[in-house]
Amino acid sequence: MVFQTKFPVKTMFAKFFFAYLLMLTLAIAVISIWLFHIFSNSSIRQINELSDRTLMQGQKSTEYLMNQAMQVSAQLSFDYPIIQQMNTAESDPIVENNSLKKLNDIIFINESIYSIGIYNGNNTSFLTSDYPNIDNEAIEMLNNSDPKTKIRLLPRKLKLSSGKNQEENVYSIFYYNRDKSTNAILNALIVNVKEEAIRNGINPDDRVDQGNILIVDATGKVISDPSGGEFLKDYSELGFIKKSLTESGSNSFVDTSLSGEKVLVTHSYSNQLGWHFLHVVPYQAAVVSISRLRNTVIWISLILFTFSGIASLFVSGKLSSPLRGLVETLEVMKEKSKNNLKVDYLKDILGGVKAPQVSSELEFALRVDLFKGTSILILKIDEHFDATVLEVEEVADEVHNQMRLSLLNRVFDLLQPHFSYESLVINKDVVLLINHDEAFNSHKHLVNLINRLQEQFRQTMGTSVTVAWGSYVNDAANYHASFQEALEAADYRMVYGLGSMLTYETVFANVKHEFEYPQQHLKALLEAIKLGKEELVWGALDDIFNALKDCQYELIKLSVNHLLLTVFITTELSIQDVKDDLLTNFNNAVSKLRKLETLEQMKLWFAQYILHDMQRIKEKRKHLNSDLLDRIRGFVEGCYANTELSVEMVANRFDYNPMYFGRLFKELFNQSFSEYITELRLSKSKIYLAQDHIAIKEVGTKVGFNNSSYFVTLFKKHTGMSPSEYRNKLKI
Incomplete structure (x- = not known):
């Protein structure tokens, strides 16, 4: 019996079908192999990145605790x-x-x-x-x-x-x-x-595959280990310790010198502490997830291959268009992935994790040659500050992203025709690596272009851009140092103001390493607050912030915090309003102060804060004085006829020093105590003189004069007539 096929091999349709099936089979095979290769490399990279992040978090946690303790020491010293x-x-x-x-x-x-x-x-x-x-x-x-x-x-x-x-x-x-x-x-x-x-701060996770952080000093002694039992033991003979101590920068490697167990070691160094941080991960625990995922990828690839072959039998040539779309999508994904890898590569160089490699430059097709003279710039978009209300306008993330995109477009328009450069975003700031032949101070053309960039952005976006430069890089090993210099220079936007152009050399040439806190100016400020002299407050604040301009950034922040704490305690103790939540008030003040980016903004904010509290103090004193005046008047009204009445008696009644009370009485009543009592007694005597049945001698006694002659003389001196003349006048 002869069977006839439904799709003859010699027909055009059959040839197309089998060719298409073969092409699809090869494409799926290539894609599966390529995806597995990418996934394997990506998985290994993710382990290294996870170790880097874990190590960085541990290092930052340690530095934070040390800084916190040093700040406590500094505060105690004051x-x-x-x-x-x-x-x-x-x-x-x-x-x-x-x-x-x-x-x-x-x-x-x-x-x-x-x-x-x-x-x-x-x-x-x-x-x-x-x-x-x-x-x-x-x-x-x-x-x-x-x-x-x-x-x-x-x-x-x-x-x-x-x-x-x-x-x-x-x-x-x-x-x-x-x-x-x-x-x-x-x-x-x-x-x-x-x-x-x-x-506890650097090893919070008990999972074995997350590893542990080990800290050693420059001699190989253990500064911290996961168990705490190896503190200050000498580990310098261990292979991975030796390797970490002799190699600069950050690196990752596999080692077996720790009890013969194979481990993944990631190393970094803290310049601030002078300690080496090592993230040690058991190798088998780290790669077990990779092995499982690899097997999963293989099975998924086989299933996709089988499914695609079966689907092609039903839809045949109709797959040509979707296949083209799939290829284009994969190309886009590949390009995006390649660009992300390039950004990560540049970040690793700036962070000191890696050194520039010629092979990597070819792989990523960098527009800048990292082995030629390069300047590193950090462009910070400044927040808008409204001086009328002394507040910083916080820009939403979406708006900030649009502003950053606009900044990158302007960078391209101005620099692309003249220089080779690469741009990337780190912590919301734009970082530029620009090839040129001369250092910053001598390359006027580049400086002029950056100035134009700042002016155009200010005119179009309504806010400024601060630019910070690191040292000129003419050695591939100095990128990390130059980037750190640019970061440090950018901090001094606080001193030089928004929209500044800051270079590391210029900034730190003006910084004084010996700093003496302006205690005398602070004392003058506190005295001005107590006296309620607004003009003296402005002068003292000018002196304090002028003294801070030349000191180091960290000392500026510490001094400003100390100033806030001192002013807060002084004003709050003067107001003493039990209805206020002091901790909440202080936290609100700290929160507002941290939003300010320059010393000038901080000075204006302090002036507004102090003057507002001085007004509260004045109102408080006015209220207290009014209440005190009423109480003193009531007491004197009740005992004015007492011939023993004196300023000492009233001062003792209200628990005041007699000399101070005399000045306070004159401030409240606008006359001395004796003048007030004399007028009060003479006023009361006129009431008695209107009553005929009371003798004039008795009137003087009733109002507190123990000498009738003195009463007559005093009455005539103040009224121009004797008591008897006054009584006769009342009868007319």
Whole structure:
């Protein structure tokens, strides 16, 4: 029997069908292999990125705790009872109790702090928040240290004199002064941070596949480990520790030197702390998810291949159009993915995670040559500030994105015809890498273009752009340093104002490294507040903020916060309104102050804040004085006839010092106490003189004059007539 096929092989339709099926089969196979390759690379990259983020979060958490403890130290160094405790020649129980209360209050609200100690070299006393812990070892260490060094942060085992544990793992921060002739420690402030606070902050997750963060110092000693049991042990002989200590920047590698177990190690270094951070992940736990996902991808590819082959039998040539759309979509996705990878590559270079590679430049088709002279610019879109109401207008994210897109378009229009450059967005700011042959100070054309960019953006968008430059890069290894310089220069927008052009060299050439807080100007400001002198408030604020312009950014922020706290305490204690929630008021003030971006804005805000509170103080005093005046008048009205009535008697009645009360009485009544009493008694005498049955001698006695002759003389002096003449006049 002969069977005839429904689709003869020799027909045009059959040829097209089988060719199409073959093409579809090959396409699916290629796409499956390509997707698997991309997915595998992406999965490995995601593990590295996760480690980088985890490591960065741990590093930032540690730096934050250290900064918080250092800020506590700095704040304590300005506290008057603490200064007394550190410098008094003899022990004073009152000063000691006040200082101890201050220390315990600080520890109560800062769970990361283990203890705080104050050493006074004048009387060799040591006051701590924890009495059993007298940290004499720290003073010996300071006395034996090199006088030229400044010990800021030190991991150590704190010896205890009582308790179950004989020692405690801490990180110590020292503020101290030496005798220049003997190098002996005059006084010291020691803040001990709990080691477990650092450990809990950087290793919050117990999942094995998330790994743990290990911190070591420059010699390989353990500063923090997941268990806390290896503190200050020497790990310098471990292979991955050696590798991390000898290599600069951030890197990732596989190692087996930790108990023979294969681990993934990601390394970074904190310039602020001088410590190496290592994220250690068990290799098998890290890649098990990749293996499962790989198998899933293979099965999905096989299912798609089978499904596509069956579907092609039913729809045959009708798939040509959808297939073309699929290819175009995949191309778009590939291009977008490639662009994202390029941005990530540039971010890694600027962040110091990677060094520029020639192969990567070819892969990503960079428009800028990273091996030629390059400038790094940060463009920050400034928030709008309304000086009439002293408020910052917060721009919504959508509007900010549109403004940033407009800025990128203008960058393209101005720079593209003249320079090779790359642009990317980091933390809402536009970052530019621009190739040119000369450093910033000598390349006038580039500077003029950036100036034009700032002016055009201001005219069209109604807000300014601050531009910060890092040092000119002529070595591929210096991108991270230049980017960090640009970030630091951008912070000084606070000093130079919005719309500034800031270079690292210019900014830090003007920064004074020795800073003395303007205590005298602060004292003048507080005195102006107490006196209610608005013009003196403006002058004192000018002096304070002018003094802050030349100091370091972190000190500016600390000083402004200290100013707010001092002003808040001064004004609130003067107002003392129990209806107010002081904590809420203070948090609101802090929130408003943090929105301001320049010292000039902050000065205007402080002026408005202080003048508003001064008005509240005046109204409060006016209300209190009015009430006091009524009470004094009522008391005097009731005892004016008492011949013993005196300013001392009334002052004692209202618990005032007689001399001060005399001045206060004149301020309230616009006349002295004796003048007021004399007028009151003479006024009352006129009422008695209108009554004929009362003798004139008795009238003087009834109103408080114990001498009738004096009463007659005084009455005639004030009225121009004697009491008898006054009585006769009333009868007419």
